[in-house]
Amino acid sequence: MDGNVSEQQPEKIALPVLRDDLDIVPTAPLANGAPAWVIFDPVANRYFEIGRELLDMLILWRVGDTDKLIKSVKQEFGRIITRDEVGEVIHFMISNALVRDIPNNDFAMMAARAEADKKSWWSTAMHSYLFFRIPLFRPDRFLQAAWPFVMPLFTKTAVWIYTLIALLGLYLVSRQWDQFTGTFQLMLSWQGAVLFGLSL
Numbered sequence: 001m002d003g004n005v006s007e008q009q010p011e012k013i014a015l016p017v018l019r020d021d022l023d024i025v026p027t028a029p030l031a032n033g034a035p036a037w038v039i040f041d042p043v044a045n046r047y048f049e050i051g052r053e054l055l056d057m058l059i060l061w062r063v064g065d066t067d068k069l070i071k072s073v074k075q076e077f078g079r080i081i082t083r084d085e086v087g088e089v090i091h092f093m094i095s096n097a098l099v100r101d102i103p104n105n106d107f108a109m110m111a112a113r114a115e116a117d118k119k120s121w122w123s124t125a126m127h128s129y130l131f132f133r134i135p136l137f138r139p140d141r142f143l144q145a146a147w148p149f150v151m152p153l154f155t156k157t158a159v160w161i162y163t164l165i166a167l168l169g170l171y172l173v174s175r176q177w178d179q180f181t182g183t184f185q186l187m188l189s190w191q192g193a194v195l196f197g198l199s200l
Contacts, residue, residue, distance in 0.1 A: 012067040013083075016090065016099035024050075024058065041098060048096065057081070057089055 023040040030036045030051065037055050039048040050058075056079065060072040066086045073081050093099050152158060173180050 012065045013087070013090070014065050015061055015063070015069060015086075016094060018058070018061055018093070019098055019100050022098060024055070039098065041096070044097065046096075048098075053079070053081075054089060057086070 019041075021042055023042070024037050025040065027036050027038045027049065030049075035052055037050050039050060040046075041048070056073055056077045057069060060069055060076060063069050063072050066083050069086055070081055070083065073079055
């Protein structure tokens with residue numbers, strides 16, 4: 001009896017390898033308030049919203065096969081998943097081209113999806129124009145090297161110097177107050193607006 005049951009149980013399945021260029025980032029909570037994440041596919045420029053359950057499986061995806069994944073999810077997160085659930089995730093990842101290794105029997109499905117995803121040259125051109133990657137600038141090294149030179153500008157002594165300069169400026173302006181206010185009257189006229197525009 002037990003032997004027949006064990007023979008009917010499906011064999012463990014090797015998990016396909018996820019693509020290295022995929023990004024998983026937090027997003028707005030689901031309608032029920034549960035936390036959510038999105039899988040970003042930079043090649044197809046598509047987003048897939050996922051919940052905590054799928055995220056847990058993807059975190060442990062590298063264990064290799066379905067049985068190890070089921071065991072690892074239970075050990076790490078205290079949650080029981082079935083082979084059918086893992087199979088649905090595998091189908092989801094393969095059908096959306098999120099894996100590197102595609103089983104032979106899924107090539108036809110992938111070809112059909114690729115054909116459906118083909119864009120016109122106009123759509124491709126607009127996508128390339130509207131969405132492009134800018135290399136991330138990391139200023140840490142520059143800031144660390146420049147900090148010793150600019151650090152004196154943020155000391156208490158520097159603040160006192162700035163205050164004295166401001167007071168001196170106010171004193172000098174007060175000695176020529178009529179000329180100073182006359183400048184504002186000029187700027188409020190059409191001639192002043194033209195001069196201000198030319199100075200820019």
